[in-house]
Amino acid sequence: MGGDILSGFFEGFLTKSTIFIDKKVLQTSYRPQEIIHREQEVKQIAQILAPALKGEKPSNVFIYGKTGTGKTLTTNYTTNHLKMVSEEKNTKLNIIYTNCKLKRTADTEYRLVAQLLSELGKPVPATGLPTETLYRLFFSIVEHQPNPTILILDEIDYLVSKVGDGILYNFTRMHETTNAAVSIVGISNDVTFVETLDPRVRSSLSEEELIFAPYNALQIQDILRRRSALAFKEGAVEHGVVEKCAAYAAREHGDARRALELLRVAGEIADRNGQPSITHQHIDSAENKIDRDRIYDTVVAHPKQYHMVLFAIFSLNSNNNQTIFTGDVYTIYKKLCDNSHLRPLTQRRISDILNEFDMQGIITAKIISKGRYGRTREISMEIPDETKQRLKTFLSTELGK
DNA sequence: CCTCCACCGGAACGTGAGGAGT
DNA sequence: ACTCCTCACGTTCCGGTGGAGG
Numbered sequence A: 001m002g003g004d005i006l007s008g009f010f011e012g013f014l015t016k017s018t019i020f021i022d023k024k025v026l027q028t029s030y031r032p033q034e035i036i037h038r039e040q041e042v043k044q045i046a047q048i049l050a051p052a053l054k055g056e057k058p059s060n061v062f063i064y065g066k067t068g069t070g071k072t073l074t075t076n077y078t079t080n081h082l083k084m085v086s087e088e089k090n091t092k093l094n095i096i097y098t099n100c101k102l103k104r105t106a107d108t109e110y111r112l113v114a115q116l117l118s119e120l121g122k123p124v125p126a127t128g129l130p131t132e133t134l135y136r137l138f139f140s141i142v143e144h145q146p147n148p149t150i151l152i153l154d155e156i157d158y159l160v161s162k163v164g165d166g167i168l169y170n171f172t173r174m175h176e177t178t179n180a181a182v183s184i185v186g187i188s189n190d191v192t193f194v195e196t197l198d199p200r201v202r203s204s205l206s207e208e209e210l211i212f213a214p215y216n217a218l219q220i221q222d223i224l225r226r227r228s229a230l231a232f233k234e235g236a237v238e239h240g241v242v243e244k245c246a247a248y249a250a251r252e253h254g255d256a257r258r259a260l261e262l263l264r265v266a267g268e269i270a271d272r273n274g275q276p277s278i279t280h281q282h283i284d285s286a287e288n289k290i291d292r293d294r295i296y297d298t299v300v301a302h303p304k305q306y307h308m309v310l311f312a313i314f315s316l317n318s319n320n321n322q323t324i325f326t327g328d329v330y331t332i333y334k335k336l337c338d339n340s341h342l343r344p345l346t347q348r349r350i351s352d353i354l355n356e357f358d359m360q361g362i363i364t365a366k367i368i369s370k371g372r373y374g375r376t377r378e379i380s381m382e383i384p385d386e387t388k389q390r391l392k393t394f395l396s397t398e399l400g401k
Numbered sequence B: 001c002c003t004c005c006a007c008c009g010g011a012a013c014g015t016g017a018g019g020a021g022t
Numbered sequence C: 001a002c003t004c005c006t007c008a009c010g011t012t013c014c015g016g017t018g019g020a021g022g
Helices: A009-015 A039-054 A071-088 A109-119 A131-143 A156-163 A166-172 A191-196 A199-205 A217-231 A241-252 A256-272 A280-301 A304-319 A326-339 A347-359 A385-398
Strands: A061-065 A094-099 A149-154 A182-188 A208-212 A364-369 A375-380
Touching (some): A039 A182, A061 A071, A061 A191, A071 A094, A071 A182, A094 A109, A109 A131, A156 A182, A156 A191, A166 A182, A166 A199, A191 A199, A241 A256, A241 A280, A280 A385, A304 A347, A326 A347
Parallel strands (some): A061 A208, A149 A182
Antiparallel strands (some): A364 A375
């Protein structure tokens, strides 16, 4: 049977004690009943959107603040209430929420409009039709709504950076050319985003503006306490742990999401070690683990060419500890490709790949000038040694050498 | 102070896989 | 069968540039 290996494992797993009551409470998808430290913002959003209940088109709103400052949570909380009230009063309000960063869902013009249509109960093929057709369909539906439609575009900066601001122009201009009443709630992490927009789009998108300031350490503590009371058994969080989590998160920029993740992972580590409570050390290990796993996972998910490039960087990095430049990487990369009969990509493409690595935190690349000897990127790897080793073994088995 | 390297990065375009409509 | 869509992933072409060395 071979059951020896597993003998009692699952049984043990089931009876094994855990410090969690409900892990979901700590996950990003969790929506708390009440939100704290954002009362002001809730009120403001409510005030702006309330006219929709009377059938008037609310102003467009632009919301920005760094990650983990509660933008999405607060917006959804408010619009959900709005929806409830409108249903009680029998005025049908269309409120559509979309995260523009969701791959293959709303990250292009076509897909965004397609997504909106399916939310309105009018599914449309994932490809094949002209985008123009989708727009017409969308307009015609919205136009015949008795009440305004509220469009919440989360991570709107991502969408615009990919497809340009023409898409926003189409939406904001919509009620001028048709009878369609559509209000846009744009949410962005990037504070400078609005400045990159076409002036016409900018002024109509940010008829109202809301800034979400980072939480301070005390506020994060409050949030963590609320959640951990629901997530963990009593006494499972040792004294000072919440404070430490909050301090770590506030050190960056008051990212509540990160604080919650830290606490969750710390809990998982404590659980796995069979310990009855979370200690300071667990927070530290959690912080390490989160970084390590993130980098490793993104690399593994990359396609083969990316692995080649990274492998080239690795061999340069371990050979000698001198600084690495784009040209060096490309030469080694080409050599590696020849060896394994892989068609090498152009340097232009490699340049983009290096950029991606940089943004993902896998490498650190700085554009420098070597004067007479040109401009280039200076590449270094500032990731934990353990992660480096794991990646090296992964790459060499994957690329067969 | 000027030059000129070695690359950066924007823009336009090509290809091939998904699919719609007629 | 044919034309026309989107979209991911590349390539081609090319103007732009910080600063060491003349």
